[in-house]
Amino acid sequence: MPGRGGARVTLPLHGGCQCGHVRYRLSAPPLVLYACHCTECQRQSASAFGMSMAVDREALSVDWSRCGTWERKGASGRTVACRFCRRCGARLFHEPSRNPAIVNIKPGSLDDSSWLQPVGHLWVRSKQPWVGVPDGVLTYDGQPKDFDDLFAAWRRVVDNLFTIPSVSSTG
Numbered sequence: 001m002p003g004r005g006g007a008r009v010t011l012p013l014h015g016g017c018q019c020g021h022v023r024y025r026l027s028a029p030p031l032v033l034y035a036c037h038c039t040e041c042q043r044q045s046a047s048a049f050g051m052s053m054a055v056d057r058e059a060l061s062v063d064w065s066r067c068g069t070w071e072r073k074g075a076s077g078r079t080v081a082c083r084f085c086r087r088c089g090a091r092l093f094h095e096p097s098r099n100p101a102i103v104n105i106k107p108g109s110l111d112d113s114s115w116l117q118p119v120g121h122l123w124v125r126s127k128q129p130w131v132g133v134p135d136g137v138l139t140y141d142g143q144p145k146d147f148d149d150l151f152a153a154w155r156r157v158v159d160n161l162f163t164i165p166s167v168s169s170t171g
């Protein structure tokens with residue numbers, strides 16, 4: 001059973017929107033998980049911060065016809081397609097145009113979100129002052145120059161977190 005206290009997480013992962021109209025299934029471990037304290041994430045979540053869980057698009061099963069889309073243009077000029085449930089409006093996915101192989105899931109939508117522990121915190125200069133950042137995680141004053149360190153930190157935890165179905169290997 002997935003859960004707190006170092007228990008392992010078993011694939012596939014399932015999640016969905018608040019009303020249940022949109023459901024998704026993830027068949028491979030996420031690529032990275034981080035929290036973002038930028039003002040856009042605060043606005044988008046209508047809360048204190050956002051979390052992003054990048055996944056391989058090919059590992060994600062979802063009926064996209066049940067999602068509405070709003071496109072946001074970032075400061076860089078690149079767009080992000082923001083997908084939400086057509087019925088309840090819950091934001092579920094962000095699809096960055098700069099990397100079509102990846103989908104960012106808003107991971108609070110997972111059926112079991114108890115194991116989520118971001119390996120990094122972005123835009124801490126605009127974080128709410130009462131929000132604490134745990135020791136031992138990566139922190140960035142603003143936007144990271146790249147995500148290499150975040151991906152690497154996540155790879156170090158993912159093997160201990162996930163029960164990965166065994167695959168045949170020729171060694």
Ligand SMILES: [Zn+2]
Binds near residue numbers: 022089090
């Ligand atoms: Zn919904």
Ligand SMILES: [Zn+2]
Binds near residue numbers: 040050
């Ligand atoms: Zn953000």
